Amino acid sequence: MSCVSPESKPDWKAYVLRELGQDAHRQAEAHLATCSICHEEVATLRLTLDTLSTLREEEMPRRIAFVSDKVFEPRWWQRVFNPTFAAGVLVAVAILIHGFMGTGHTSQDQVDAAVTKAVSQVEARHMQEIRAMYEELDVRNKQVANMYRNAVLSR
């Protein structure tokens, strides 16, 4: 059966989006049961909405955090191992040791050497962490590439 009065057709978009009132919804369903044109229109709209629903919800790169947020407040050991804090501590310790052992004849070169050593230790640790992250990223990239390849091959 064809739709004889297109002007009085129900609002099909509102219908599939569940925005019609109860009475209008019932009338629309009654019309739908007898009109093949409208039936097809509704089917296409539903298919479009179904397709839209395939869009993946993305994970957040990190959580929202606030300054006064106790949940995200770093623990004591996280504070200690914070790179900036740790570098500061190392430099301070190096200067102190140097002060105790220097017995009065501290040269600027010795201070510079102690600072350089402390900073290089921190930098080396950072490089190690970054390398580990890259290695993990590489493994995951390979896993994703394999999944993609398998998906294409299984088509």
Added chain:
Amino acid sequence: MIFREVEDPDLIAKARRGDVEAYNLLVSRWEKRVFNYLLRLVSNREDAMDVSQDVFLKAYQSLPKLDDPARFPGWLFRIAHNEAFSLLRRKRPEAELAGEPRPADLNPRLLPIELSLAVETALGRLSPDQREAVLLKVYQGFKFEEMAEILECPVSTVKSRLYTALDLLKATLAPMQKAALRGEL
């Protein structure tokens, strides 16, 4: 004893009294939805993350001004809308130089499914107003009246944007839909 899940209005009431933990819980309930909404609007993960942070900070500061806690979702998305379009206005010259609108800045290796990519691309071809109407209705489930409040425009405008967007999406996605039905995907 029957335990009731703590509702958003309870958390809002506590947060208004300065309970940061209550607000944190509220954030954890809404952050992903807000982030995804912003991501589709601003098309860049870092921008979406930064704007999300701003949205929840502004919401916290403005919480005493929220008259009816039951309207929190719409109110929150209103803030998100304002922040997103503020960013888009600031970035407009840059975006115009960049040329055609592009799908969200997502790592394609993480989205191997063609259908999802097609939807992403189709959404990227809509105007910002049309795209936002689809995001609020299809992905966030707001009613027309709530969308009108969030977007500060009449319901007729909301419907016009959404309906035009759906027609465009239908046309863009039709080949993909047919292929999927034929079992080619």
